[in-house]
Amino acid sequence: MARTDAPGPARRRFLRDVTRAACGLSAVLVLLGIRTESSRASGVRLRPPGALPEPAFSRACVRCGQCVQACPYQTLKLATLASGEAAGTPYFVAREIPCEMCEEIPCAVVCPSGALDSGLPSIDAARMGLAVLLDQENCLNFQGLRCDVCYRVCPAIDKAITLTPESNSRTGKHARFLPTVHSSDCTGCGKCEQACVLEQAAIKVLPRELAKGELGHHYRFSWLEGADGKS
């Protein structure tokens, strides 16, 4: 009914400008919305067990979410437009729900694309990240207390985390037991980070690329026998 008579050119131009403006505005709102959403996203995001190294992973993953559905502990989530990762790819945040390290690795078994390696020999071979005791100023064990929680929840206790005794120079007569992570055995499951009793975990699982340093290749340690003093 509204427009049986043809709109005049001025009116038509006005309508067009209004719709253009409305669309431009909504586009800006979309961008702002996404910006605020992504600034809200928190926690280090880790990939599921068996994941290919990062650029290859986001290339391989077809964003089907079958790993998410296969995980019995609701550990895995799919990234949204606002998360740091490629939208639609799976991740987990250790402090929220860590990897429970199922023996049969259901997430990797169902992955259709090869983004998760279903040939992973055992969950202990997974390297989702590496735990790092980041905040020594707040870690209770570093204060000389016997918290040990991260050490005790570790599924690879005494392999991935050990307690290194050291004399407590503050009291002069006690020992401190320093949680020490060994990259050779840490799977990056995140149980230690989740269990840390502090408000903010002192131990955090980081993506391996971030956590690991790399020695100059010419270094040789005289106290190491194998491989020319390299291991």
Next chain:
Amino acid sequence: MANRRQEAGRDALAVKGWWRSYRWLLLRRLCQVMVLALFLCGSWSGVWILHGNYSSSLLLDTVPLSDPLMVLQSLASGHLPATLALSGALIVGGFYALAGRRLFCSWVCPVNPLTDLAAWLRRRLGITASASLPRWLRYLILALVLAGSLLTGSLLWEWVNPVSIAGRGLIFGFGAGIFLLLALFLFDLLVVEHGWCGHLCPLGAFYGLTGGAGALGVTAAGRERCTRCMDCFHVCPEPQVLRAPVLDKQSPARIAGRDCMTCGRCVDVCAEEVFKITIRWSSGAKDE
């Protein structure tokens, strides 16, 4: 004398009754809802029929199904997908190539109800065209999507692909992607008529290219009855495909344009029963 756009379908309703003027639309909605339900019933009731989402899934724990364009992007970016995803893409791609046209778009795609709603509102509210885009743009976008994956070594398109976002959102819950779908809806409603599905979507373009010779299609079999009321042109998301088969008596009656998605709205909305959904090679559905 052509009917008004707002009133498309009124004659059919009067002549054919309610069911026969909404039949294909309802069957289509039913099909879309059923596909979604097959995805959802696993997480809701523990009966897993389809694992995964529209990008890739596993039917009854045996048949892999994958979005062929997703797998092509992955291939282009330099990853050879595992056999499961590859064979899934062949199965899905092969099915639509044989079945024909852009059946995915009208019968399965989760974005379709949204863009249909925008088109319906646009007709109802009498919103006239405010911008137009060439229809071939989608083929260019398809090429760019694949070239982009090749050049950047990443699935660039998947950041913004509304089809994946809608599929994931419906199954796993929406995140910020909902804004993008809202923008798409507004774009279709206010800026370009049938803007997304009819002009931009590279997945639709892909199925248009592969499904051109498929079995199912629409034929303007009774076009001598056509009264030129134009209702079919008003509702068709790809009206350019109707022109020759309906109006040009020299042209084959079968709608041959690769953009036709066999949605059957023209069949519903035509009071003169000009159109029929036909299977190629079946008797009475000859191209002439």
